[in-house]
Amino acid sequence: MTDPLLRVxxxxxxxxxxxxxxxxxxxxxxxxxxxxxxxxxxxxxxxxSVASMSxxxxxxSPGEIVAxxxxxxxxxxxxxxxxxDGSLSERPEMLSEEEMxxxxxxxxxxxxxxxxxxxLNPVFTVGGQLREFIELNRGLSKRVAREEAIRMLRExxxxxxxxxxxxxxxxxSGGMRQRVLIAMALACEPSLIIADEPTTALxxxxxxxxxxxxxDLQEKYGTSFIWVTHDLGVVAEICDRVNVMYLGEIxxxxxxxxxxxxxxxPYTEALLESMPRxxxxxxxxxxxxxxxxxxxxxxxxxxxxxxCRYARExxxxxxxxxxxxxxxxxxxxxxxxCLRHDVFESGYEASAPLxxxxxxxxxxxxxxxGGEGGE
Amino acid sequence: MRLLRYTLYRLLQAIPVLIxxxxxxxxxxxxxxxxxxxFMLHGQEVDEELIRTVERRYGLDRPLHxxxxxxxxxxxxGDFGHSIHRNRPVLDLMLARIGPTLLLVVSAxxxxxxxxIPLGILAAKRRNQPEDHVSRIVALVGVSTPxxxxxxxxxxxxxxxxxxxxxxxxxxxxWPPETYGxxxxxxxxxxxxxHLLLPMIALGTLQMATLMRVERTQMINSLQGEYxxxxxxxxxxxxxxxRKHAFRAAQLPIITxxxxxxxxxxxxxxLIEYVFNINGMxxxxxxxxxxLDYQLIMGITIVIGTMFVVGVIITxxxxxxxxxxxxxxxxx
Numbered sequence: 001m002t003d004p005l006l007r008v009x010x011x012x013x014x015x016x017x018x019x020x021x022x023x024x025x026x027x028x029x030x031x032x033x034x035x036x037x038x039x040x041x042x043x044x045x046x047x048x049s050v051a052s053m054s055x056x057x058x059x060x061s062p063g064e065i066v067a068x069x070x071x072x073x074x075x076x077x078x079x080x081x082x083x084x085d086g087s088l089s090e091r092p093e094m095l096s097e098e099e100m101x102x103x104x105x106x107x108x109x110x111x112x113x114x115x116x117x118x119x120l121n122p123v124f125t126v127g128g129q130l131r132e133f134i135e136l137n138r139g140l141s142k143r144v145a146r147e148e149a150i151r152m153l154r155e156x157x158x159x160x161x162x163x164x165x166x167x168x169x170x171x172x173s174g175g176m177r178q179r180v181l182i183a184m185a186l187a188c189e190p191s192l193i194i195a196d197e198p199t200t201a202l203x204x205x206x207x208x209x210x211x212x213x214x215x216d217l218q219e220k221y222g223t224s225f226i227w228v229t230h231d232l233g234v235v236a237e238i239c240d241r242v243n244v245m246y247l248g249e250i251x252x253x254x255x256x257x258x259x260x261x262x263x264x265x266p267y268t269e270a271l272l273e274s275m276p277r278x279x280x281x282x283x284x285x286x287x288x289x290x291x292x293x294x295x296x297x298x299x300x301x302x303x304x305x306x307x308c309r310y311a312r313e314x315x316x317x318x319x320x321x322x323x324x325x326x327x328x329x330x331x332x333x334x335x336x337x338c339l340r341h342d343v344f345e346s347g348y349e350a351s352a353p354l355x356x357x358x359x360x361x362x363x364x365x366x367x368x369x370g371g372e373g374g375e
Numbered sequence: 376m377r378l379l380r381y382t383l384y385r386l387l388q389a390i391p392v393l394i395x396x397x398x399x400x401x402x403x404x405x406x407x408x409x410x411x412x413x414f415m416l417h418g419q420e421v422d423e424e425l426i427r428t429v430e431r432r433y434g435l436d437r438p439l440h441x442x443x444x445x446x447x448x449x450x451x452x453g454d455f456g457h458s459i460h461r462n463r464p465v466l467d468l469m470l471a472r473i474g475p476t477l478l479l480v481v482s483a484x485x486x487x488x489x490x491x492i493p494l495g496i497l498a499a500k501r502r503n504q505p506e507d508h509v510s511r512i513v514a515l516v517g518v519s520t521p522x523x524x525x526x527x528x529x530x531x532x533x534x535x536x537x538x539x540x541x542x543x544x545x546x547x548x549x550w551p552p553e554t555y556g557x558x559x560x561x562x563x564x565x566x567x568x569x570h571l572l573l574p575m576i577a578l579g580t581l582q583m584a585t586l587m588r589v590e591r592t593q594m595i596n597s598l599q600g601e602y603x604x605x606x607x608x609x610x611x612x613x614x615x616x617x618r619k620h621a622f623r624a625a626q627l628p629i630i631t632x633x634x635x636x637x638x639x640x641x642x643x644x645x646l647i648e649y650v651f652n653i654n655g656m657x658x659x660x661x662x663x664x665x666x667l668d669y670q671l672i673m674g675i676t677i678v679i680g681t682m683f684v685v686g687v688i689i690t691x692x693x694x695x696x697x698x699x700x701x702x703x704x705x706x707x
Contacts, residue, residue, distance in 0.1 A: 058607055106609035118601035122700060123623045133609045168699035181605075188609065 003074070004031035005191060005224050006055070011068035011078075013047075013054045020296040024050040024063065026248035029322075032192060037218060037225040039235040039256070041271070042245035045292050048228045051245070052194045054078075055226075056109060057100050073191070077104065107137035110185035114197035116177035120169035126180055127153075127165030130187060137188040152183040157213060175206035179213070186217060196228045211237055232275055236260060241332070244268050247303045248295055253335040255328055264325045264336035266308045289360060302339060309360035313351035314339055320346070382692055389684045396680035397450075397673070401443050404669050412459075433459065450677065456670035458663075465674040468659065473678065475545050476655035479647065480640050482571055483579035484633065491583045492629070495590025500617065502595060510587060517584025522643045526577035526650040533573060543652035546570045574651040578643050582636055589632055593625035600624070627698050634690025638683050 009029045015022040025047045032038045040048045054065050057077060067088075070077040077100070079091040095104065113119045121129060130149040134140060140148060146165075153161035156179040169177060178198060185193045195214070199207040215238055218225060227239055235242055235256065242259045244252040244267065252265035263269045273286035290307045293299055299306050305315035322335040323343045339348040412429050430436045434445060449456060455465035498510040534542035545567075546555055552563035597603065598621045606620045607613075645657030656675060663671035 056608055058604070101610045101612065104610075105607070111605070111608040113601055113605060115601055119605045121600075121602040121606075121620055121624060123698060124620075125699075132611070136610060170700045184609070 002033070004033050005073060006032040006226075007069075007071045008055070009069045009071075011051065011054055011065065011070060013050050013059055013063055013065045015063040017062060017296075022295045023248050023298065024295055025054060026295075026298075027068065027321075028243075028245070028248075028250045030243045030250060030253060032224050032226060034191070034224055035218075035222045036240040037227055037238050039239035039242040040226055040228045040245060041230065041232060041235055041242055043230055043271075043288075043292055045247075045295070046245040047248040047295070048230075048245055049196055052111070052196055052226060052228050055194065056105055056111070057097075058105075072104065072108065075104075106133060106188045106190065108190050109192045109194060110188050110190040112178075112181045112185050112193060112195040112198045115201050116174055116181055117169075117201065119181055120172075120177055122169055125166050125168055126172065127167075130165075130180065130184055133184055134187050148187060149183075152187040153180070155186070155217070156180070156183040157209075158183075174202055175209065178202060178206075178210055182210070182214065182217070186221060186223065189221075190223065192224045192226065194226045194228065197230070198227075199234065200229070200231070207234075214238065232260075232271055244271070247292055247298055249303060249337065250322055250335075251304065251337045253322055253333075255330075255332045255334070258326070258328050258332070258334050262326060262334065264334060264341065265304075265338045266310050266340075267304045270307070302337070305354070306356065307360075309357050310338075310340055311354040311357040312339075312348055313354065314346045314348045315354070318344070318346045320344055378692070378695060381695060382688075385688045385691055389688060392684055393677070393680060396684075397447065397677055398443065400673060400676040400680075401446065402439070404672050405439060407667065433457075446673065455674035455677070458668050458671045460663075460666045460668040460671070465670050468671060469656065469674055469678055472654060472656045472659045474547060474549065475653050476641075476644055476648070476657060478545065478547070478571070479574055479578060479653065479655060480637075480644055482575045483640060483644075484582060486575050486579040487582035487586055488629075488633070491586035492590055495587045496594050496617065496622070498587070498591040499594035499598060507591075510591070514584040514588050517580045517587075520580070521646075522577050522581055523646040523650050525580055526574065526647055529573045529577055530650070540573055541570050542573075544570060545574070545651075545653050574647050574653060577650070578640065578647045581643065582633075582640060585636065586629060586632060589628050590625070593628055594621060597621040597625040623697070627694060630690055630693055630697065634687050637686040641679055641682065 008031070010027045011025055011029070012023070012027050013025040015024055028047075028051060030038065030040075040051065042048050050059060050063065053059050055070060055072075055077065057065065059065060065078055067080065069079045071079075076091060076094045079094050080088045081091045083089050120126065127146070127149055130152065131142070131145045134145040134148050134152075135142060138145070138148075150161045150165055153164065158164055158176060158179055164172070169180075172180065178201075181198070185195075198214075199210050202210065211234065214225070217223075225238075227234070229235060239256045241255050242253070243250045244259070244265065246267050252259065252263075252268045254262070254264070259268060260272070263272060267288075270286070270288045274288050276285060288307060293303070293306065299316075301314075301316040301319050302308070302311070303319075305311040308315065318339055320337040320339050322337040323341070324333050325336045325338075325341045325343060326334040328334060338344075339346045412426050412433075412435070427436070434442055437445075446456065453466060455469070457463070458465050458468060461468065494510050494513075498507040501507050530542045533540045546563070546569075548563065548567045552558070552560060555563070555566065557563040557566060598617075600621070602624075603616055603621050606616050611620065641657075644655060645661060647653070648655040648657040649661070656679070659671070660675045660679075662668075663675060
């Protein structure tokens, strides 16, 4: 296989707060290859956004990347090495802040944020903002950048782009603003776009349009995407490969079809069951019990065990890392961090089920097969 | 075009406000105890008939509403009446005094803005660091210290003890240098500034302190905005973010406060003119009140009221220039 566009290894980002150290991203590894859309999925607070901002080295204080390695097109975005006295320091080949700003942010890796209402500056024209980023990241003159901005506005399906160029964000609808943000990202001609919940704030119909648009443009420009979302429906629609995050860790990593049909982690399973479906009433949807625990003091062993219906004694003791559990037909690896898989040899089978897990799986049994009828 | 229409619309709205201001002042001035004619006589015993003649001459025997209408009719033609105490047209008296007051208020604001904006930005950028703490203390002292006291202390320090700056009066830049015996425009300008410095700081400190805190809060909010995050993610240099992206959106409340504090500043000017012995409108106003000089009180009230209303309108209009989200009335 060719070298990936982006390789993230054991990335760890922590927030040093008064309440304690928040392990927002805890040793995650994933890759993004050229031209693919990689999903980063999880509940709110799973660390998806922090992970994606870490890739640009834009984690806000008091957050800090403390370990791991991020390599993009062979260049080191983040990397530490051990010095003679045993402490860690930044590797010499790691890009400087100035290099990150000039050579990576915008022109190599661009972002689309969740809230199109807030992401555009209310006191500047839409066109002006777009033009500024194009000028900056592609070194074009004002005039050429302006033409390019108008071309991109047309490209993302904004009617009358010349006229709307001079308008302000408040004169655009939510969907139109999100198109502007997509135009912004594509106009800088990056190789990778991080889309952080870009459709969450939109109506479902508009969301559909935006997803179609991204699909078309992705094909046309060949740009890779990291698609951050909590919505597995969106994942199914556009992603090639998926990383499921829970409490700062990646718990399952698989090509999109395998994730849905060969689900290997109970958390992913629970996420799938909690998706609203037309054939189920609200009572029948299996929401995930409990809330995500604090990332300051995560549960021992497997972090999901307090909410897992398969949890056994071993799950409280052994902390699983994502390991290969299967290989798909086209040679892609399917990883999961769950002790139920044989590769872990953790004594899961032999250990006793946890009390809450028994209760959770009982609930499962009560559910009528096929989702027919009610309780 | 839309902006022009908005401007006219706002000016029209000012008319009822000004009618209200003049009406209330007119009624209050007439309700105040004391009879101006008798006051003029300094308690001398005179013929009642003579008093009535004087009252008739000034129209003081007519009913209140009639006097108001006659007065306003004159005002619209630029006739603010005659000061009975000084025996000169009110308009002339005010024209002679408005220059120094405007010079003082405008330079106080210039001082306040020129210091508050950079200091506020610095405090926001270096939040909870020493710079921020210092600026917080400066602001607290500035807000809680009366301007006349600041004035007196400045005089004590810079005029009396150090002898660097003059303690009273202003040099009017619009008068020719020879009036003051200045050798040329260079010296004239220098002397203007030297005289202006202390009263300007004394009057401007309160505004500076308020504006600085608002600027800090606004910049902190703006710097945390999603659009700043986006600009960073697109490689915009931090300097540009501070000066352009975060800055512009943060200035709207500053404009509002400048406009609304105009009344505080004009009120403060009265005290500062007293402390620094400046012959401005404020002092004229105080004297007029002490002398129960109705015509002068009315005239100055109208002028200050108009200045305030115009200030607020300018605020609104500049708001519309800076914030594209402001609608111009006709869209709602």
